[in-house]
Amino acid sequence: MSATGPAPTDGAATHALRRARAVVGWPARSLVRLWRVSLQARVVLGTVAVGAVVLSLTAWLLLAQINQNLVDRKVDTSIAEARAGLADAQFQLDAAPEPTTGAGGLLQPLVEGLAGDTGSPRAYELVLAGPLSAAESSAGIGRASASLSDESVPEVLRTQVSDSSSGPYWTFTTIEFTGDADPRPDVAGVVVGDKLQVPGTNEEYALYYLFPLDDQQSALADVRRAVLTASAVLMALLGGIAWLVARQVVTPVRFARRIAERLAAGRLEERMHVRGDDDIARLGRSFNQMATSLQRQIRQLEELSRLQQRFVSDVSHELRTPLTTVRMAADVLHDARGQLDGATSRSAELLQGELDRFEALLAELLEISRFDAGAAQLELTDVDLVEVAERQLATQGLRAAQAGITMRLRVHTRPALTEADPRRIERIVRNLVSNAVAHSGSDRIELLVDADDEAAAIAVRDHGVGLRIGESALVFNRFWRADPARARTGGGTGLGLAIATEDAQLHGGWLQAWGEPGHGTQFRLTLPRRAGDDLRRSPLPLVPDDLAGVVGQPYRRLPVPPPDSPEPATGEAESSRGLR
Template identity: 45%
Template sequence: MSEPPQTRTGPRPPRRPDTPVRAVRRSLATRMALMATVAGVILIVVLLNAVNSRIANAVYEDRKDTVLVDAWERVTIAQQAFDDSSATTTDEVTSVVEDEVADIRQSSSGAGVVGVVMKRSPQESAPQIINDVSTGEVPLSLVSDELRDKVADGADGKQYYEWVTIPDTAGEVPGLVVGSRVSLPVAGTYEMYIVYSLAPEERVIERTTQTVFIAGTGFLLILILGVWALTWRVLIPIRRTSLAAQRLAAGRLNERLVVQGDDEIAALSRSFNDMAASLESQIEAWENLSKVEKLFVSDVSHELRTPLASIRLASEQIWAAREEIEDPFAARSVEILMREVDRFEEMLSDLLEISRIDSGRVQLRAEDADLVAVLRGVLDLVAVHIEAKGSEIRVDAPAEPVVAEVDTTRVERILRNLVVNALEHAEGSPIDITVAAGEDSVAVRVRDHGVGMSPDVVKKVFDRFYRADPSRRRTLGGTGLGLSISLEDASLHGGTITAWGWPADGASFLLVLPRSLGPGGAPGTYTLPGPLDVVPDDAPGVARAATRRGGAAGEASAAPGGTLAPAPASRRSEVVRESGQQADARDGEQAAGPRRVTVVGPGDAPSARTPEDSGGRGRSEGRR
């Protein structure tokens, strides 16, 4: 889903609510706390495993030593009983063994014994055999074959053990099986296995693990809070520096930081103060120089008006008597004098206008005007230049009036500058002028198919006195202030001028103005991107990003995506030309000479056509 349109001027839209990711990115203290959390969790897990492993090993080793000693005593007592027994038959031996096993089980329950198992040794060959004996609580499967092999192959009087898992009512608990060989009367060698439970030790280890986990969690919370508080405290001077930098950028050049101590933060504050002082002095110097320049331009412009008036009066007197001049060189000099006086007066008017704009004493004379009618008036004014340059002007305008609240004089000046600029660089190729209207804005696009502009030129085309190619000869005069003044006039309305161009593919200038001004003639607002796109339909794909938007601040931006189709023109629209005749007199006009200004009506071909489409007029490469 596309985002809602935004207005060109007015208050900035509210900032989007912070998501968790944006909050983490915007806060160094939060990132440090998060890093401390991750590091603390890893540390606690490692510490818990290490401590738990060491404690478990220590507890189990101590318990093993105790179990081995206890088992040795039990086996010794049982062997003594077997040696002292007078049993001579298998049943008597079985009875003695069962009694001894039961006695061991009952007497050693406090030591953790949960069962005793007696098995015949695999190497025993005596003919008398008694059955394997075990207490009912312990399954015979606890005694593994590996342990039996160790006991059978081991020496007499040696103990062998194995860690096992003992089934329990609550699950499973760790245990230890200790095996030794004993000699029975008549039956020979048997293996005695005593099974010990380590449930108490397991409970001790679990409590220890819980204690370590609780302590680690508390340590982690303290670590997180400590890191966050420390980071927050350390960042206070940095936040102050950031706020001071924002105030400095907003124009408060006297902004300074309080320097405390000699650490890195104090060095940062001193560096900021030095930078602010340097900026203040340089900006003051530039402002003073700018004031001197503006005052110089204003004074010179006003002072030149008096001698210019005298020169014009004298030149007009000479021009009125030009019929009496017999010398052809003198007559030619009079013509050049009048032309240059006109040009000088135009240049002086531009300088005076720039002076008035810089002084801030400009007031719009707002009225409702039809931009199509204003455009026709401008084309009438420059009709002589249109005929001289040989370019065909193709106007594409809607049938209904395009009415907006504007200062007609300033809008006429904007359109005249754009049209004259297009004539200067079209080199005889067609010029397409499109007028469109939106709900809250109106637009005029002037598109030529001449030498075009490079993207670098587009970025500077609204700068004062800028000439892309100083060696290029201008045939229609100009001071390099026309587009700058046009930009200022558009900004006074709350509008904008956008430029696009590409070498050898022509250039396009788009004027967008709000339909209504603000209270008291203040700049109006409109919804971006406006009713027209600055990039024409026939522009190369690679050139669609080479735009520049001129506004109140002259900022740069990319062209709006998508170009709206030009609005159709009315069949009743007048064909603007020097003779003032109507469009239905085409045949007579063709007989008299080529038509330079046409209106594109509904159903006709689009106005954005290349020079090749219009007859293959050649063009030379160059820059504006």
């Protein structure tokens, strides 16, 4: 029990410490967040901070100057009053008869008389010390208040008065009171002292006037409170003014931001409300002019796009009827080509081939028009990319073998399932493989398949002519052709990769290309495992592992083993590294 007893206490203390940190840190975090997200808050807080520094310095200088003036004035009046009192005391001593009972009997009534002239409460205290020639000269023999401490007169001033005759002398001190009879607190003050000559005895005494500075301290406290109150009011006014000024500037900016967000969302008719002729108003008018110009250009582009889509759709549909008629006539000629002469038979074969190509072009144009019209729909089911790749190897393997091309499938993850439209995925992969067979000029083609928890990917890699710099972005444009690859057995329509890109985007996937002249190309299709998920990475590299260090790529060239060397055991796993 003793070993486990402190645990709840430690846990409670830790919990309390965390709560205290959370309570203390919440205002700081809120202030930092407000500073980061609000321009108006930054202006107000910055203005208040600068104003606080300026007002603090001004208040400090003002209070220091007032304090110095009050003290200097008190010192001057104290010296003047003490000088007059000392002269009066010396006059009374000179006019008094020679004492018969000693100087004490003459001086004590003198001190009491001088102190009685100050009224109540007393404007000053008196201390009489002497005779100065005696050993006990430092002790006071007379004082206005019995509770006044001898320590109220500094030793430095006592020595100065005793050793010099050109007084009076003064210094600052702390007037102290002792005993329970006088509850007055200690107070700062000014002490002024000089010698008194007792006639007939030639004895010298020191008379000290102690002037308290409590009135000056009270006045300075009142001034300090007034300055602090005025500073607080000024800070509030400064913050309010800064808030109003910043609001006049920030409000149109915030309104412009909201209008810009609405414009970006497609609400092109939104405009700013403009009032006045100042800089903000001119900014609003310029913003509205820009929005109007953008709206006009976007409307024009939309209209041109609609006209283009309508033209393609109308032409494609209108061509179907005459194309069907021409196809029927061409089929008759093609079937009867054995009965025709050589030139006519060859013409029938050429006509049949061109009609096949024309029908393919027309079908692709119709498919493009459906994409442009937003009418393309997905029929989702589970698709295994490994099976898709195997079917393409089976269907196009003979054509590749006739062209002297070796095809190989490398699977890293089986099965590589994804939720997709099987018809469209088959069309994408078929287009990539047929392009590699027909136009790459490569003697070997590889299909790579891999998958992880979030995505599945298939890549088609060839080792042919490759792509020049910048062509990897152009290859998906409509009707774009890479000239070096089109001068072989025939050309496509130029729409296959454009349709493949639309199919990939319809699934929320990526279709990307990489190529280097003389090093071949690689096309990679990446699809989310679940329809609607966002892609963040691909399980296959876009740049092939064996060429990750070619010129123009930010990778070190890796050593390539000779063709007859065995593949490393980790070769399949290593192929997933590289650019994602």
